[in-house]
Amino acid sequence: MNTQQYSSVENKYFLLFLGIMPILIAAESLKLGLIIGSLYFFMISIAVLTVSLSRFFSDYNFFFFLQNFIYALILVFVTTLLRIISPFLFEELHPVLYMFAFTTPVLTIFAADSKQSDQDWAWQKISEGLLYMTALVIIGFLRELLGTGSITLFKSQNTGSESLLAIFLQPSGAFILIGILFAVFKFVSRKTKGGAA
């Protein structure tokens, strides 16, 4: 195993996965996974939309800063709206929402790919965003199921007394779970390739 493979920028999707780790760690239940996943999908759609406008700017560095500023304003709008609609939900979620301030440069780089004027490129990026949103929901579901032994999507709040494997509710558990999921995917893809051959 070569450690250089981890610093290789060629594996862009894995690096994006690392970039969204803060929100993956925050997705500790199905409810949070759904909320964070939806917001992530919304933000990446905005990223694709704004990056497609970059051809109108000659200085891309300036555009990078402008785009991140727009993200920040959108985040202000979303948090303000949430605070007005549901103050309790805002209190519960605001640290997670502010995590998106971290992911904005990551999303910008992710969206700032080649072929920016191509419509297929935009759909491809949005569908990839949908894929990551699904990953967030699945990880939230698995962590809650393994951590508490049940799914409390429709309950107002978790009692906190239920625990099965509490480690999966911690950040360390998120990493271990993601590592195991990577290994399972690797195993399945190897078997599939082996079967196809």
Place this chain on the structure above:
Amino acid sequence: MNFVSFAFYAVFGTNILLHWGVIPHSMKFSFMSWQRLLIITIVTTLFSLLQALFFRYVLQPFGLINLLPVFYFAFFSLSMFLYLIYKKYIVKSELVFMDFFTEPVSVSLLVYLGVLIAGMQQANLTQIMGIGFFSVLGYCAAAILVNDIMERLELQDIPYVFRGYPILFITVGLILLAFSGLDKVFFYGIFNKL
């Protein structure tokens, strides 16, 4: 709380890797020379103080807490700008600006996360500065630890499906488990009794 206890808490309890799950991208960690590390920690410390002052005396009294993302963006941009100046005029090296995992953005994010971690704490201004300082040092320590473990694992006979990213994630998870354990040990006062 004495200085050692505080440093212990800041390194393990407010670790960027533990709170944000940001795996160090450069496993060799070659970009972090002592000089740069010192500059990053000083900048993070000053920004942490600035953030605390701005939050307490501007955002909170005027009810503008919702503007925090814009404020965070300003910190990110400012730290990136400072790093670009450092690279251009002090180190005098070439830059590949728009690659996320090149130095300017990743170092700016490190500063930004350190400031964010410090801003989350309910502490006085001196403690917030200390947390900003030690959180960067803690992250660097965690990064070096991950690097060393991964290098040693290269020599081990690991099953094929766990090689590469799976073992990296599991390793980081176990390090975080140890870090959070140390944090809880401190939290329950055992450290002070020793």
